[in-house]
Amino acid sequence: MCEQDRLTYAELDARADRLAHHLAAAGVRPGQHVALHLLNGVEFVEALLGCLKIRAVPVNVNYRYTDRELVHLYTDSDSVALVVDEEFAAAAAGALDRCPLLRRVLVVRGHSDAPAPEWPAGVQVADYEEALAAASPVADFAGRSNDDLYIVYTGGTTGSPKGVMWRHEDFFFAALGGGNPYGEPHRSAEAVAAGAAAMPEMGFLVPIPLMHGAASYTLFTALFMGFKVVLQRRFDPVDCLRLVQEEKTFTLAVVGDAIARPLADAIAAHGAEYDLSALTHIASGGALFSRSVREELQRLLPGITLRDGFGASESGVDGSVVVGEDGRPRLTVGPAVQVVDPDFRPVAPGSGEPGWVARRGHVPLGYYNDERKTAETFRTVDGVRWVMPGDMAVVEEDGSILLLGRGSQCINTGGEKVFPEEVEEALKAHPAVLDALVAGVPDPRFGQRVAAVVELRPDAPEPEAAELQAHCRGLIAGYKVPAALTVVPSVVRSPSGKADYRWARKVLAGEQQD
Numbered sequence: 001m002c003e004q005d006r007l008t009y010a011e012l013d014a015r016a017d018r019l020a021h022h023l024a025a026a027g028v029r030p031g032q033h034v035a036l037h038l039l040n041g042v043e044f045v046e047a048l049l050g051c052l053k054i055r056a057v058p059v060n061v062n063y064r065y066t067d068r069e070l071v072h073l074y075t076d077s078d079s080v081a082l083v084v085d086e087e088f089a090a091a092a093a094g095a096l097d098r099c100p101l102l103r104r105v106l107v108v109r110g111h112s113d114a115p116a117p118e119w120p121a122g123v124q125v126a127d128y129e130e131a132l133a134a135a136s137p138v139a140d141f142a143g144r145s146n147d148d149l150y151i152v153y154t155g156g157t158t159g160s161p162k163g164v165m166w167r168h169e170d171f172f173f174a175a176l177g178g179g180n181p182y183g184e185p186h187r188s189a190e191a192v193a194a195g196a197a198a199m200p201e202m203g204f205l206v207p208i209p210l211m212h213g214a215a216s217y218t219l220f221t222a223l224f225m226g227f228k229v230v231l232q233r234r235f236d237p238v239d240c241l242r243l244v245q246e247e248k249t250f251t252l253a254v255v256g257d258a259i260a261r262p263l264a265d266a267i268a269a270h271g272a273e274y275d276l277s278a279l280t281h282i283a284s285g286g287a288l289f290s291r292s293v294r295e296e297l298q299r300l301l302p303g304i305t306l307r308d309g310f311g312a313s314e315s316g317v318d319g320s321v322v323v324g325e326d327g328r329p330r331l332t333v334g335p336a337v338q339v340v341d342p343d344f345r346p347v348a349p350g351s352g353e354p355g356w357v358a359r360r361g362h363v364p365l366g367y368y369n370d371e372r373k374t375a376e377t378f379r380t381v382d383g384v385r386w387v388m389p390g391d392m393a394v395v396e397e398d399g400s401i402l403l404l405g406r407g408s409q410c411i412n413t414g415g416e417k418v419f420p421e422e423v424e425e426a427l428k429a430h431p432a433v434l435d436a437l438v439a440g441v442p443d444p445r446f447g448q449r450v451a452a453v454v455e456l457r458p459d460a461p462e463p464e465a466a467e468l469q470a471h472c473r474g475l476i477a478g479y480k481v482p483a484a485l486t487v488v489p490s491v492v493r494s495p496s497g498k499a500d501y502r503w504a505r506k507v508l509a510g511e512q513q514d
Contacts, residue, residue: 001247002231005042009226012045018135019050025135026104026124028081030055033151035079035102036211037061037070037088040231043108043128044210045219047083053141057149059163060211062494063088067095069161073153074099076369077163081105083128086112093117106131111233144168151368152213152313155498163368164213164313174316174336174362175217179224181317186224196226203249203278207232207240208259208497213313214285218253235259237266241274248278256287257428257435258497264296271300285309285317287497288421290428291327310403312389314377315359321403327425327475331393331401336361339393339401344381350397354404354417356388363387392419409501411440413448416479420501423482426475427452430468432460435491437504438482451508452482455491462487484508 001007007015028034034051036058038044051058059077061070063085074082074095081104084092089107096102097120105119108128119125146169153161172178178185179192186192204227208215222229230247232239240263243249254260260282267276281304282297288308289297297304308321310331319333339347339355347355363385366374379386392404404410405419412418420438427436435455440448456462465485472481492503 001228002041002233007042009223012042012049013139014137015042015132016046016049016053017139017141018132018137019046020053020141021135021138022106022126022131023050023056023081024054026081026126028054028056028104031057031149032081033057033059033077033079034081034083035059035061035074035077037063037082037084037092038108038211039063039085039087039111040206040210040233041085041108041111042231043083045223045229045231048210048216048219052144052148052150053139055142055144055148057151059151060153060213060216062153062155062161062211063209064494065091067091070095071098073161074102076160077151077153078369083108086110086116087114090114090117093119093123096120096123149365152216154313155212155494162370162373165365165368167365170362170364171316174359175311176221176224177317179221181221192224196224199226201228202251203228203230203247205230205232205240205243205247205249205252207235208253208255212255212286212494212498214255214309214311215253217285217311217317218283235262237262238270241266241270241276244276244279245274250278251281251283252279254282254284255497256284257290257293258287258493260284260289260293260297261434264293264300267297267300276301279304281305281307283307283309285311287499288321288329289323290425291323292429294323310391312391314364314389315387316362318357318359329403331357331403333357333401339395340386340388344379344386344388347395349395349399352394354392354394356407357391357393357401357403358386358388360384360386409439411438411448411450413440413443413450413479414446418450418480422476423450423452423472423480426472426480427454427468427482429475430463430471432456432463433468434458435493437491437499437501439501439504439508441484441505441508449483450480451484451486453486453488453491453504453507455488 034056036047048058079102083106086107086109103123105125106128148168150166150171151163153163180186204222310319310321311317318337319331321329323329337359340358341355366378390407392407394402405421409420410417423438424436427433434457436452438452441451443449469481492500
């Protein structure tokens with residue numbers, strides 16, 4: 001369900017059948033790509049399933065993209081059709097004159113008062129609901145293959161977005177837990193159906209954008225388990241509380257502090273107004289809870305289970321993160337995940353040598369249209385496929401894995417390595433700080449110095465930079481403390497809550513102020 005739209009599984013399947021027939025009649029063939037430029041809604045789910053029914057490949061589109069970024073994604077993905085919310089139709093229409101392959105558009109109406117745009121000549125445009133009404137409801141599609149593709153475009157927060165190419169079989173086991181993340185993976189469609197039938201009726205609240213990889217993992221897993229999926233068209237923390245009460249949702253999906261912190265603030269201010277007893281789990285994917293937010297949620301919701309999922313668009317769900325008493329994140333993984341050196345040899349426990357978190361076996365084929373990046377990230381070693389998304393870790397003497405952070409964001413200051421995530425965690429532990437991003441800026445003496453962009457709580461007195469630095473010094477080593485701090489009205493993140501380090505570096509360089 002989403003807002004007033006409620007569908008049973010049978011109704012969802014029937015509407016997806018109709019959409020699949022419309023796309024096939026419009027000329028979309030197996031293996032061709034269909035861009036989904038949509039906010040959360042039942043139409044997003046229908047479009048995903050409709051594409052898969054005819055062996056087409058759905059492509060997720062970030063609805064905050066600018067004209068240049070849209071043209072890049074539409075063309076890089078070789079999309080031949082587009083399903084777009086009318087709110088974004090003008091932006092799409094403005095881009096299509098530079099996207100020669102994309103000539104078929106379905107517009108989802110009813111969610112915006114935006115006027116209809118003028119589409120480029122040669123683009124065939126149809127109304128989504130009218131197209132479904134005219135299409136066949138018969139599920140007479142050809143069989144599908146484990147080798148069919150599913151593409152997840154990355155957030156592009158450190159460079160241009162890249163399309164991660166998953167075989168369906170690999171995606172099912174690596175990203176969706178084999179349809180059963182709480183037990184042994186299912187090995188057949190019959191086992192999936194039997195598992196879902198055995199599940200009690202439970203609601204799963206998804207306020208995060210489905211166009212984000214972690215949210216699509218959540219959606220598909222919930223569908224495989226037969227849960228009632230409750231979508232928010234746009235994230236609203238107070239409305240989350242209403243939905244928990246009315247829909248009796250047991251799990252709420254977030255993407256780190258960007259969703260969890262406003263949620264905690266809403267519970268603190270309005271929690272007493274709602275019955276939240278059904279909520280037993282809050283699960284984060286794509287970004288980790290900070291310690292301060294984790295502790296606040298546990299204080300507000302005694303007995304709540306908080307789960308930090310660890311993974312990436314390039315590797316699926318690799319494990320979970322637990323923050324120890326020392327405040328440092330440790331990774332629990334299965335046998336397919338190891339910490340390795342650049343030659344994919346396991347890092348020795350207790351060596352103190354940082355390595356890369358890598359996964360083998362069920363991994364993607366690579367990046368669509370990007371052989372160079374594919375060669376850097378995906379390897380075959382002794383006949384085994386590996387992926388190394390870029391997260392770094394140390395294996396401690398007892399075999400536990402201490403997570404350091406994303407290697408591509410590591411700051412080298414006078415030879416010392418600083419991972420932004422650790423500094424961000426320290427900053428966000430200050431009661432006046434709502435959000436923070438940390439990046440390296442050029443320094444003539446040390447090569448780089450640590451700098452931070454900080455968003456303060458609206459009701460908190462603004463602390464001096466020296467106060468924030470002293471606070472950090474009590475939590476992290478002195479060379480990791482930000483030498484420069486820039487306060488901004490709001491920290492820019494993707495709609496899903498992923499960090500935008502390109503923006504942070506521009507702010508710290510004085511090129512952009514908000």
